[in-house]
Amino acid sequence: MNDDSRFDEPTRRDYLTYGAAAAVGSLFAGCAGQSDSETTQTGTPTESGTPSTTEADTAEPDTSSYEVCMEPNGCHTLDAVPEKFMVYHQGPVDMVIALGQLDGLVASAFPSTFPTAYFDQLPGVSVDMEDVTALSEDGTPDKEVFYELDVDMHLIGHHPAMEYFELEETDIAELEENVAPFHGSWMRRPDYTDGHPYYGLYEGLDKYAAVFQSQARGEAFRSLHDELVADLTSQFPPVEDRPTVAYLNTNYWGDGKTVYVRDPTVPGYQTKPLRDLEIPEHDPFAGQYPAESNFIQGDYELLLEVDPEVIVYHAGMNVLRDPEKSFENDILGPLRDDPVASEVTAISDERVYPYHEFEQGPVMNLFNTELLAKALYPETFGEPTGMEAPAEENQLFDRQRVADIINGDF
Structure with missing residues (x-):
């Protein structure tokens, strides 16, 4: 499989x-x-x-x-x-x-x-x-x-x-x-x-x-990553002014209305951009994750009760790249059409974003971090563009520098 x-x-x-x-x-x-x-x-x-x-x-x-x-x-x-x-x-x-x-x-x-x-x-x-x-x-x-x-x-x-x-x-x-x-x-x-x-x-x-x-290439990527994260987080507003963000799966299995809210503090490269960009500090579900698992299972009523201002969709970039799936129709459509889910602030304000690949190494991590920063703070970093390259002036890290590290020209 x-x-x-x-x-x-x-x-x-x-x-x-x-x-x-x-x-x-x-x-x-x-x-x-x-x-x-x-x-x-x-x-x-x-x-x-x-x-x-x-x-x-x-x-x-x-x-x-x-x-x-x-x-x-x-x-x-x-x-x-x-x-x-x-x-x-x-x-x-x-x-x-x-x-x-x-x-x-x-x-x-x-x-x-x-x-x-x-x-x-x-x-x-x-x-x-x-x-x-x-x-x-x-x-x-x-x-x-x-x-x-x-x-x-x-x-x-x-x-x-x-x-x-x-x-x-x-x-x-x-x-x-x-x-x-x-x-x-x-x-x-x-x-x-x-x-x-x-x-x-x-x-x-x-x-x-x-x-x-x-090792020199590895250290060069680490330095580039750390500089990017430091630059982005230095421009964040105070925690109390940041949007509440839920990291979840929903409307894909079973009846289509089961919500899986994933814990962004779980270690691993899958959640690294979430942790790097300090999302656990303004996660509205913080403190509710059961000790025996890394997610909360609920329904649309739970989502409306907590009412996140932004939703980042687990493995959404995989959906975006799948020729047999449509993020707009398969993910957003059912949420907008449901009388309960459509009342959630993130959904009514159209702030549901595809986020991350299942897998990421240092290169995809940079792109996923850029995408997430844009989803959270578009007024600061520009609107997220999915799999499309943002305009050069809206790119948050130097593509040429990444290429140079890969090619050994650094």
Whole structure:
């Protein structure tokens, strides 16, 4: 099944308390993990504790062996930078593109639906997924595909590999022995993690940068992101003057009138722009999320009772890009036509916005952060333009700088 076509309907795992260790977690030995603080260190530490980036990524890579570590599957010693590798989700695909490694990507889950439109806005950057093998577009792949692809590294963690490829731990051990290590971690949100330390977007990027010995690119993206967030938040009004914002799914499953209000404080790169732009500080549902899940399930009456001034729609960019769906007709239409939902301020004022991809690495994160800032404060940053590029004067980050980092020209 295409994981990114289900519009992220809450699953059984969503109801599990984050941090509850499952028995399978004891199978994995690992090195020290990180929190979602986005302050991990990878590579050679300096005296200040931050990664050293004194050598440019464009220099010849060190050909001596080196160790890379990533929870929950421990450490691997590499004799050389991997030339061929596979990933699963779009977020890690974004990461390897950001690190200048697209040429080595031989397989991913759904390459035909990868959102290349973001990268099309970057001068001098071309992302062509035509020759990337689709792992899951035609269903669950047979284990033999791993032998056929014969990569140097599977940038996929054990948990997702078992979930999406129907592999057992013994299968993974076999493939690691005969093909290549599995080195990855689930980072979208706290699913498939079974209590191991959780990586934020830039923590995960640091880990992949270590694999490719491209720490300078990773640090350049971190700096660009931090500058963007600092610039945007410096222009925000006081919290009491900000619009109340609900982050939700609604009118897609069942009777079409069930509302899932998602907790924006949940760690993971899926919610990172929400947290970066301080939405939890003016979330009208704050304090109401049950401890055992990361969302509130309710109906239109609940939405009207809380009456948010803005709604950002979970995974709305996926709907916007889906040729078989219409955000206007499938999402907004039923809300406007319902006698209760239509009274909600955000809906009556037409302030319901598609927000984020299911997956995002550092490049899509910049676009999603820009889009969210425009949705919240159009009078300051300009109206959001969805998948269309805003006019150059209304762009909130430098596209050329992003392209330069990807191309190693920095």
